[in-house]
Amino acid sequence: MPPTPTVLLFDIDGTLLNAAGAGRRALERAFAHHGWPGDVFQTMRFHGLTDRAIVRAGLEHGGVSNDDDDAITALLQTYAGIVEDEVLRSEGFLVHPGVEAALDAALAGEAVAVGVGTGNVRAGARAKLARGGLAERFAFGGYGCDHEERTRILALGAERGAARLGVGRAGCRVVVIGDTPRDVAAARDIGAESIGVGTGGTPLDELHAAGATWVFADLTAAGVLDALLGAERG
16 A cells, blocks of 8 residues: 655744754844844744744734834844844854754655645745754745744645645645644644654653654654654564
């Protein structure tokens, strides 16, 4: 029996890597460039938020109207031109344990499409993945420039992955890999399975409580590859 077509969607920040605040610093610079207070981000927690939602919240925290979508788009365009510089000189940047081995195993799987499901706009995603030596492993994804809501981003990523496999979305097993309850909730909303990892700082019991299909401390844990690739592995 042939394996079930599988689409894997990996979150980036906290799941694949830690950019050590590069995105935050780039947003602060973008806000300053447009004359808005970038220091609002010092007290904000970005955990699981999309870039567009972060900018909207930043404007609100700074006492600026956050209902101007054109202003938000302009800020994100400025951010896109800054983020690579911040990522390249981020001193604490690291790729989390087990990521490369898990990706290699997934890419070697039959009928498996490996993509990202991230709140990062494409420029931020590309910069972070490139710095981590991971960019070539991801040929598609759902991005923060696709939509403000993570559920819609993951739905688009799943559709793109299914298209790469030459099947309809309904014919695919979709697995979302993330480090926050927001990743888990969005996976559930699109009818996907989810793997919660503790590398982003969320306690494992919170990922369990959010309804993750599987929870692991990191991607080196026993059982990760079975969760990623399903019963057909091996």
